[in-house]
Amino acid sequence: MLSFIGRSIIQKIITLFFVSVVSFLIIHLAPGKPSQVDPLNPKFTPEMVERFRKEFHLDKPLYIQYIYFYRNLFTGKTVSWKDNQSALKKIWERFLNSLPLFIVGTILTWTLSFPIGIRSAIFRGGFYDRSSTFFSYLLISIPGFFFAYILIIFVVNSFHVPVIGMETFGIGDPSWPRWLMDRVWHLLLPSVLGATGGIAILSRYVRSQMLEVESQDYVRTARAKGVPEEQVLYKHALRNALLPFVTMFGLILPGLIGGSVIIESIFSWPGMGRMAYEAILARDYPIILTVNFISAVLVLAGTFVSDVLYMVVDPRIRL
């Protein structure tokens, strides 16, 4: 166990190093330079370009730029090229904005998809199963932005509440119940949208896991010896079907930083996804690279956590 942990940590650090190299190369070898953002702007004199290049080490060769960048990242000194603010501070602020979306979305996904999946596994082939199958395909296939507009039209027309942004613009300083309701209304649509795909996929997965476990011998044995159906399903089958999902807790970690670019830009939600999008538009390389690096760390940490959880939960696995 310890040797497995040690080996996988070393492996992940090597992977992380290569990810950092590859992402750095992708950004810096792409055509176009950040120092030539607007050559037609009269205020943008060659001297300024030169100063800019010197300030951000753009005149140095690539490998020195690489070392500078990651040295700054680890000492927390990376600054955005756009407004000279600390990149980590900027990301942290946006992260706090995205966090409620992520939490509500995750709670919705995990609380809804299990009952749906289990029920359609129990009544497989029935009306409920077939309609839930069809709806989950529908939700997987619907483009997020289109679904967002359908929901916006529906909510705005039938409830007459504003939904764009984190709170109603110019709401001032209302009493706290009104403030709370306002925040809830604004939070609801984006997080529902973020959760739909997850619900559809996860409930299908729960269903197939349940079906798989139900065909196992120990379930048949339990039925044969006369255990009540409820107990067979929820004690013998469900517990075993849940095993792979424990590990999926590790895999939701990367979702923390992802934030949906499309949904956040439709709802003008000042979260991570939108910040990344704006950074791409402005060619703000430090922000892009930092977001990329953090998300790679989270992906690796997520897979690591899920491996370890799997070992803890399932005694049959020995690595």
Place this chain on the structure above:
Amino acid sequence: MMKIMKSSQIHSETPIEASSAVPRRSRLQEFWRLLKGNSLAFVGLIIFVLFFCAALAGLILTSGTKPVFDPAMVRLQEKLLPPLSSPNLETLRPEEIPKLGVYLFGTDDLGRDVFARMLQGAWVSLTVGFVAVGIAVLIGIFMGGISGYFGQGHIRVDQILAAFVLLLGGGLLAVGAIFSGSALLLIGSAYIFFSRWLKKGLGKQPPPKWMKVFFAGVISIDTLIMRLVDIMLCFPSFFLILTVVALLPASMYNIMIVIGLTSWMGATRFVRAEFLSLREQDFVTAARALGVSNWRIIFRHMIPNAIAPVLVSATIGIATAILTEAGLSFLGFGVPPPHATWGNILSDGKRFIFDAPWLTFVPGFAILLVVLSFNLFGEGLRDILNPKLKERY
């Protein structure tokens, strides 16, 4: 030699077996029977065929100098007309009148016929989906095949050094240092010839001691490729695609290539897993015993048996690629403007969402239907290709 292939073909080609072992139907008939039994997949296939015809018709009818449906024809006096409204014939020049006599899907804010634009966009969605997934599947089969079949071989230090020298030379050439770059390239390629000659010359003799360091195996090919997959999986995919597409000049081909280059990991893993299990099976051992060459074993015997999960994931991958392209177009990074795509029709229409909802709903439902059809067909394919279902009559 040809007879040693797959179990089903052994049955169909050996006459000595009792007739009960011969399948009553051919593979294709069996496939068709299972497909008709799976109503969702069948509906998916029908929608896909319709979409394919529409895209092909769209390509023919909307391109050229005098297209039948001109997607770029601006009629400002006819803007934002709802679907099925007829044009005001008095204000239009004869060539501006839509060929169908009505605006089937209405007009947008510049008075362009949404039906013509949808037709033009269909071809974009279709090609982006197929080409991107084609690239991904090709890379996946190549990488997965190598790592599954030759995976146990080790890469030697000298090979790594040669590859490094070649890469460095190419990089220097690309940067502009022509002399040193071409010198390195020459050294690298000379070494490759040298090592081939060495292999032939030395034969079975062990290499001299001082060269042992260079011939030490460092890392197995399988590990190398799987680590590469891990590295690629670390990138958040939509964010990576968005970054690359935003940095590259806007064009349809860049989008296809970028989507393809960032989505081959699934196919690689499937092919590798299949190859690892197939390599140990008797028909491969028999083929190898007969002296069939490695490449013939791979292409003739193993890939046909390993292709089923790849096909399923490719079908679903097409759906994902179409969604990704629509999302990129929606954000304004798609195919450049005069060309219509479903994503940018929707994105242009979002400003008029309450006045002209058809600009949102027509492309939205079109994307939904096509993506749904690919997903349903892919899931159906998974069931159909499942060998457990096959022999049940």
